Amino acid sequence: MAVVKDTAVAAPAVRAGRLSRLLDDETRLGRLMLAPAILYIALLVGLPFFLALYFSLTDITVGSRTLHFVGLKKFHEVIHTPTFKLALKNTFIFAFVSQLLVLILAKILALALVKDFRGKWFVRLLILLPWVAPISLGSIGWLWILDSIYSVVNWVLVHWRFVREPLRLLGILDPRMPPMWLGQPELAMASIITVHVWRLLPLATVILLAGLTSIPKDIHDAAAVDGAGFWRHLFEITIPLVAPIMIVAVLFGFIFAFTDMIVIYVLTRGGPYNSTQVLASLAFFTGIDGGDLAEGAAISLFLFPLLVAAAFIFLRIARRAEVT
Amino acid sequence: MAIVEARNVKKYFGEVKAVDGVDLATREGEFLVLLGPSGCGKTTLLRMIAGLEKPTAGEIVIGGQVVNDLPPRARRIAMVFQSYALYPHMTVFRNIAFPLKAQGVPKAMRKDKVLWSASMFGITHLLQRKPRELSGGERQRVALARALVREPDVFLLDEPLSNLDAKLRNAARDELQQFQRRIGTTTIYVTHDQIEAMGLGDRIAVMNAGKVRQLGPPQEVYDEPADTFVAAFLGSPPMNLVEGDAVIVGFRPEQFLPAELHTAAPLVTFTFRLTRVENLGADRLLYGVLEAPFSGQRAIAKLPSTVTLSLQPGEKYPFAVPQQHLKFFDRTSGLRTAPRPL
Amino acid sequence: MRTGKVLSRREFLKTASTVALATGVGASIIVPGRANAQRKKLRILQWNHFVPGFDEWFNNTYVKEWGEKNDTEVIVDNIGLAGLNSRAAAEVSAQKGHDLFMFLWPPPVHEDQVIDHREIYEECERRYGKAIDLAIKSTYNPKTKKFYGFSDSYVPDPINYRKDLWDDVGMFPDTWDDIRVGGRKIKQKHGNPVGIGLASEIDTNMAMRAIMYSFGSSVQDEEGNPVLKSKATLEAIKFVKALYEETMTPEVFTWDASSNNRFMLSGKGSLALNAISITRTGEKQKNPIADKIWLAKAAKGPVRRIGLEHVMDVYVIWKFAENIEGAKQFLVDYIGNFRQAFLASEFYNFPCFPQTVPDLKQLIAYDPKANPPDKYKVLEDVLDWATNVGYPGYANAAIDEVFSTWVISTMFAQAASGRLSPEEAMNQADAEVRRIFAKWKEKGKV
Incomplete structure (x- = not known):
């Protein structure tokens, strides 16, 4: 009984010690902190990139699961x-x-x-x-x-006289055929x-x-x-x-x-x-x-x-x- | 050469009165020190003279011309900043040459002037380096060389020695003064360090809370402080100020000695209960409390180490100050008043 | 006028936002729902129908009833048409997704990923009679003898024209030459241009093929050999260039899938090739312009009268679908109830098994919503003048890539704008078509 009791008491202390040791160990803690970023880059940046790189050297189509290596073809x-x-x-x-x-x-x-x-x-x-x-x-x-029909810019060009007239006289704008x-x-x-x-x-x-x-x-x-x-x-x-x-x-x-x-x-x-x-x-x-x-x-x-x-x-x- | 004047200059930042009505005029070729605690307005005043800040009210006059509306580059001034503000992407040569280039000095002449200016400060061997490759002292010289190279009418120096270590600072102070004497350009120097102020200035303007409290040669400012602020700001340790019935009485710690050491008369004697002794090597500082009529008020005495008299904490001793060295201040305004019998 | 504008803006924004969302949808990962031990599940993905009432009927009424009867929970996801391809690509690469995936054009590229839909056709033909040739041509690969999809319906693409304007110049858009001459007269007299897209979008793709086929030109022959470079093609290009110069404005280079609707309903256009969604929208919004817009059969060219379908519904069942049997059953039952769908779509979707809507001709001959009520009667013989993408052959993977990379649209647009001569434009497109065909032949799919 006494032995059991002892370990029961000692266990949390050991765990706490391990955790704080980890927190104190800058190298290991650093790796731990970096892991999510590395995982993110690997999965969401690296993987798609290498997949694309691989695809470009094959004859894959969106509908095929089998593919052949064709090099730089x-x-x-x-x-x-x-x-x-x-x-x-x-x-x-x-x-x-x-x-x-x-x-x-x-x-x-x-x-x-x-x-x-x-x-x-x-x-x-x-x-x-x-x-x-x-x-x-x-x-x-x-x-x-x-837009070709509802363009706000064209509406201004065509409907605001003080904008339209100078442009028209300069030959930049044809009010019947505003820019597309x-x-x-x-x-x-x-x-x-x-x-x-x-x-x-x-x-x-x-x-x-x-x-x-x-x-x-x-x-x-x-x-x-x-x-x-x-x-x-x-x-x-x-x-x-x-x-x-x-x-x-x-x-x-x-x-x-x-x-x-x-x-x-x-x-x-x-x-x-x-x-x-x-x-x-x-x-x-x-x-x-x-x-x-x-x-x-x-x-x-x-x-x-x-x-x-x-x-x-x-x-x-x-x-x-x-x-x- | 020029005279710089501030005429009732004020600078308010919102509610804060950084400079609150300063009247000040340099003399031709003078080394004027603006001395005060941080936040007293001395740097703001300098920046207004440089044209980096616009006064809220009043006029800045350089060489007889009101320059309030002139940009810095039109004021014929040069400034050295506390941080030196060297251009980090330029070599020392290009740093020093920059003001000349901005003035449109021809290239050939530029080189001669840079070399001349660099040789004044002994930094010709550093011309191809970048600022980050220089030590603090070297940077400070480059900053000075850059200020000198355009031969301005006025030098404005903003705590240029505060980033140097103590040893270097003494040497730099010496060099700076020699250099200023040699070229004789009017210089305004901002510092919070009274040793620099005492050692460098032809005159010192002591500032506090946006006002000039006293303007005069170093010795005068030290010996005859205009008010309790100046009295307490200068000296290390500062002047003892004890409150009497109607006045505040001030006396320097180095004048406050055991009665038996004084030779001249007349003396004013105090009973001094010694509480603590600090031995600083060259001096001994004696801390204690006065007895009636100033009972309970603290005072400090400073004895040169040449005096070997044995003094024990807890004992009472008769101390004295020569009467001529007692200064009297008004209790309410803090200004100097006429001497009176205690 | 006012209501028309408001409406078409909304229509426009709706389409535009589906375009934008498409990219987002393409990247999304399909999360499998929690399996329900008691009830079967059927997941369907299809587009946001241009007739909003259709989705309401399909999602809230029809599939609910079918689900009750078959003890299945049916889940319908609707996305914008521009997002269909990327969504399909995502489902294939995840090997997970919907049990029924509906494309709006034939998807031969996914042939290896889908079941053979032959069985569904056979069962439907047994129950409801023969399927139309258009459906077979759009879902069958003769080379591999596989049905890579199942088409329930197609959408006719008649000519929409402003009767008042065309009457005013005393003409009717029966032939392509009529369209050119009448369109020019109307543009000169009233300033209203013709609006047939010359852009990278589906309506342009369909309209340009309609012109090609009616001029006797095509991308491939019946056996699936590329034959774009031809005298007929050159004639078609020259015609489109003249048509553009005489009757249209540069606006057509900005065309998108909603432009036809906006162009006609704003009152600006004199003619467009579109499904009946233009007049349907106008009727719903009581836009007076809608009454002036009438329909006509596909225009006759020098060789034949022929048009495309506006879109082609093609359902596929992935090999990796979780409820393949349910999906098959759903399609067979759906065809059996197609008359309801035809009505819910307000005649937009025409049946691929015509006998499921035996009274189609009577229905479209008198529509109380239309003014005049027989406005849609011209569609009764649509099968005589509608054909599939890939005519006179089948819609295959090479045709699909030519279609999706806008090779034909670009060819016509480059010539019409004068950037390239008709010959240069044709040669460039022909080289591209041959390259694409060679690729797919090499894979054994064409």
């Missing part, structure tokens, strides 16, 4: 098609133009928001809204704005870029804002005393100092623009006649709707090596530019 097949080439070109235009605009606009917004003024919190809230709203809903709003935002190749590309910029701007602004506020005030004061005007201050002090964080923001933006298709899917589905087709949307139409999963995977992975290289270079630059 799918890549060879698809890269010579005009649609693929067009989509590749569109992808680059889309990514570069939208990133350039995001960068410039985010910079302007962040510079404005870093200043103190009345109602700043409200403006900050407004700017964040596009990021908070689900992108599908946001895109549908834009679909409406740019999603129906003319250049306008459609401009439209999806606009929506993409609208969508990414909040994040880029917030990142840059964080970068700007991390610059010590003394540095700005020193530059002011040293005689720097607005542009010199911007280009020689502010931008170089936020450069590392800006590069990371740009990298994210680029990868996002290269791999995302939701805006295009909702607004144009690649049209008119493939003029806004990007690799991501083409991959979806080919792989899921068209059924050739392997070719879809090949299309979507085509730029992967390029993106990895870009990420590597960007991060290197960011590290080199790092300042303390």
Whole structure:
């Protein structure tokens, strides 16, 4: 009896000791804490990626469970098609133009928001809204704005005289035939870029804002005393100092623009006649709707090596530019 | 060279009166120290002179010109910040050259000036380094070189030595003063450290709660404090202040000695009950309590270690202060009043 | 006018949101419900019907009654049409999902994943008489001799035209040439354009094929060989280019699945190819425009009068379905009750087993909701002028990929917009079609 009693008392103490030993052991605790993140990356990022990589080297379709390894055949097949080439070109235009605009606009917004003024919190809230709203809903709003019949923009162009008349006299606008935002190749590309910029701007602004506020005030004061005007201050002090964080923001933006298709899917589905087709949307139409999963995977992975290289270079630059 | 004036300058941040009506004028080529505890408004005043803050009221005058509406770059000033504010992405050379570039100085001339300025502070061997590769002392010199390079009319220094360790600070103080004497540029120097203030300043402006409490040469400010704040702020340990019937009486600890050590007369004698002795090596600090007519009030005496007299805690001793070294302050306003018999 | 606008906006938003949700649905994981030991379960997935009353009848009345009788709990999930493909792909890769999955077009790509539906056809033919050729062509793979789906119904795609405008120019859209000439006159006189999509969407896909077939052109021949590159195709492309230039506006490049409805009900359009959902919606909302919109048979081309179906209902039963027998039974019974479905869909869904609605002709000849009541009478001989995607062959996996990757829509749009010459557009599309056919032939499915 006495023995039993003893162990009963001792057990909780031992357990508590083990737990606290674990909590004290930083190496083991660290591994334990990291486990969920690693599991998440492995299951939700790694697995789909390697699956896609594997698919692209086979002849899988959405309806088949048996598949054969065909090597790079799918890549060879698809890269010579005009649609693929067009989509590749569109992808680059889309990514570069939208990133350039995001960068410039985010910079302007962040510079404005870093200043103190009345109602700043409200403006900050407004700017964040596009990021908070689900992108599908946001895109549908834009679909409406740019619609061929019910476009708000066109309504303004046609019904507001002081807008219509100057444009008409300049020969930019034909009130009987207002612009088809999603129906003319250049306008459609401009439209999806606009929506993409609208969508990414909040994040880029917030990142840059964080970068700007991390610059010590003394540095700005020193530059002011040293005689720097607005542009010199911007280009020689502010931008170089936020450069590392800006590069990371740009990298994210680029990868996002290269791999995302939701805006295009909702607004144009690649049209008119493939003029806004990007690799991501083409991959979806080919792989899921068209059924050739392997070719879809090949299309979507085509730029992967390029993106990895870009990420590597960007991060290197960011590290080199790092300042303390 | 220029004279800097503040004319009834005020700066309010909402309800907070950071600077509350300061009138102050430097002299030509003077080293003026703004001394005060943190939050007294000295840095705000300096930043208004630099043009980094706009005064709520009053005028800033540099070289006879009201500069309230001029941006910092038009005021012909240079400033050194507490953090040095070196541009972390630029080499030392580009840091020093930056003000010149902003002024549009031609490139060839820029190089000469940078070299001249760097040699003034002995940092020519560091020109290709980045700020993060420098020690604290080196950074401070770079900051000074960057301020000097454009040969401003006025130097504004905001606690430039406070980030250095004690040993380095003494040497830097010495260098700074020599340098200022050599170039003779009007300098306004902000610090909360009275040793720096005493050692560097041609004059000291003691500030508290947004106002200048006293302006004068270091010795004058030390010996003849204008009010109880200045009396208590300067000196280590500060002046003893004991309350009498109508006045506050002040005397420096180093004047408050055992009666037998005094040679000059006339003396005022106190009975001092010693409670604690602190031996600081060079000095001995004696803590204790006075007897009637100031019974119960605390005082401190400071004896040089050359005095080997044996003094025991718990004992009472007769201590004295030469009459001329007793200062009298009004009980309500705290301002100096005429000496009177105790 | 006002009600019409409000309505069509709603219609528009509804479609648009289904598009958006599609992507979300595609990624969702199907969680199997807890097994109920007592009652069997039957899970059905189909689209949100364009006639809302249909879902109400199907989900709340019909399946409930059927469930009672067969001691089965029937669960119906409705999703937007744009989400069907991704949802199907998700169910296949999870090897788990619904017992009955309804596509709106033939899904030959999933052939290996589904049971052979031959038995269901046989049982239905035994009970209700022969199925229409359109149904067989849309669900049968002659190469593997397998029925990869079961079609209960199809949706006719007649011409919707503004009678007032066409009368005004003294014309009737009987042939494609009439549409070109009359459409031009109306556009010039009244400013109302023709609206036939030239975009990456299903209505364009159907309309362009209708034009091709009526010009004697097609993507494949009867044996399933790619034959896009032809003189007839070139003629069809040139015609569409002229039709676009003379009667339409760039708006048609922005077309989506709801554009026909909005275009006609807003009063803007003079003609569109669509199911009867336009006039049905207008009737429900008492939109005066609806009375002016009349229907006509598919237009006659130089070779024949032919059109497509607007959509093709195809149910599949996955091999991995949990209640295969129940699903089969459901389909057989459903065909037996198809007259109810025909009425609930307000004549939208036409039967693949015509004898299940013996009085179809009488029903559509007099519809009290319609103005005039015989508005839908033109649909009575729809089978004479409607055909399947893949005509004159079967809807196979290659045809499906050509369809889903918008090869034909893009070909016409590129030529119409002048970006490519008709020859270039045809050659480019032909190369793509051949590539796709080669891929699927290699897999032995075509």
